[in-house]
Amino acid sequence: MRRTTTPPTADSRSLIPMDAAEPFTDVHRIVVLRAGGLGDLLFTVPALHALHESYPQASIEILGAPVAALLEGRLPFPVTTRRLPPVAGVTAPPDRPTDVSDFVATITQQPIDLAVQLHGGGRFSNPFLLSLGARHTVGCATDDADALERTLPYRFYQHEVARDLEVVGLAGALTMMREPRLAPLDEDLARADQALGITAEGHSPLVVLHPGATDPRRRWPVGNFAQLASALAREGAQVAVIGDRSEQELAEAVVREAEARGGSAGRSPVVSLAGRLGLGGLTGLLARADLVVANDSGPRHLADALGTATCSVYWCGNVITAGPQTRLRHRIRIAWVTSCPVCGVDVTQVGWTAQRCPHDPSFVASVGVDAVLEDARSLLGSGVAH
Incomplete structure (x- = not known):
């Protein structure tokens, strides 16, 4: 792999190809910044592997949301996690004043050799990362963000896994x-x-359905999930509908409608486990499942990471940034919506600075149940499911 002979200086806003960066020397402590949800966390896993493989003697600590603790003990190398306090634009609204001085003082009691910013375009995350005083910094930056020592230009339409790998590639970390x-x-x-x-x-x-998603526009309609659940149950599957506590009503609506369609008339009922599983129990359930059918959501990405077969319903833009990358175990059906069904505004302009209309219709309602059922039958009958 080709490498440069002279690493960039901290004041040059260097843009380095992933395959050209020199590794840093004497790196013993690495801190990775990534808040956000479950899917956001999971997309960092290949990048974490790259850091471990390239700096095997270094400790790796993830600064993030409480969900980051999921990685402890579930990777083939040790990582530790630390919950971030409210940080403006990172874990708190951008206009909310926050004081992170105590947190920074605590975390910097031991020197940080490499700080890695995997939390978006850097408008808010880069200043916070720089406040940690690491010897070396890498990460993304929008045009108006502070530059790090080695910087990747942030563009929204890039797969999250690829972006994170490109960022750690700036530190010479490859996998x-x-x-x-x-x-x-x-x-x-x-x-x-x-x-x-x-x-x-x-x-x-065992087929697990997740009808939820953080953005309601990414949700396939309840009736579609219910129709699918009913059909799979009649064909002999045990169907479990999942969600967190905020999604209990949504999951129960799927179960009620599936039962009304005769979903419990087959050999296996359709049941809701929403709100009854912690993160560990959810991990175990998705690992046990033969198939997971979901929207673009954290549980879908967790099932993927556990090696479970998935059928997914995606809005076209999210396929670019968060879609499954292989097809042996995974199938996707895509809704090609480019404007809001209510007001007609262009919905392909996304990101922190993009205007968002106030409407929340499903962008994926056009995906047919028969198509998803065909994918589910294909995976259940192919032998690639657990």
Whole structure:
């Protein structure tokens, strides 16, 4: 792999090809900044592998949301996590005054050799990262963001995994891994087995549905999930609908409508486990599943990382940034919506600075149930499911 002979200086806003960066020397402590949701966290996993493989003696600490603790013990190398305080534009609204001095004082008691910014375009995250006083910094930057020592220009339409790999490539960190991978803990599987005990149906295939998504525009309609659940249950699958506590009503609506369609008339009922599983139990359940059907959501990405087959419904723009990258275990159906169905505004202009209309219609409602059912049958019958 070609490398440059002279690393860039801190004041040059250097733009370095991923395959050309020199590794830094004497790196013993690495801090990675990535807040956000479950999917955001999982997209960093290949980049974390690259950092570990290239700096095997260095400790890796992730600064993020509480969900970051999921990675502890589930990767083949040690990482630690630290919950971020409210940071304006990172974990708090951009216009909210925040004081991070105590946090910075605590985390910098030991020197940081390399700080990696994987949290967006850097308008708010780069100043915070620079306040940690690391010897070396790498990350993305929009045109109006502070430059780091080695900087990648931020463009929204890039796959999150590829962007994170390109960022750590600025530090000379390379890996062959291109998809997130996690291993469930024994206690994860035990929690899932306990939750499934009330509905166990012998050797019936387990299909998990997640009808939720943080952005309501990414949600396939409840009726579509219910129709799919009913059909799979009639064909002998055990169907479990999942979600967090905020999605309990959504999951129960899927179950009610599936039952009204006769979903429980088959050999396996359709049940809701929404709000009953912690993150560990969810991990175990998705690892146990033969198939997960979901929107573009955190549980979908977690199932993917666990090696479980998935059928997904995506808005076209999110396929670019967050779609599954392989097709042996994964199928996607895409809605090609480019304007708001209510007001007609262009919805392809996304990101922090893009204007967003106030409407929340489903952008993926046009994806047909028969198409997703065809994908589900294909994966369940192909032998690639668990």
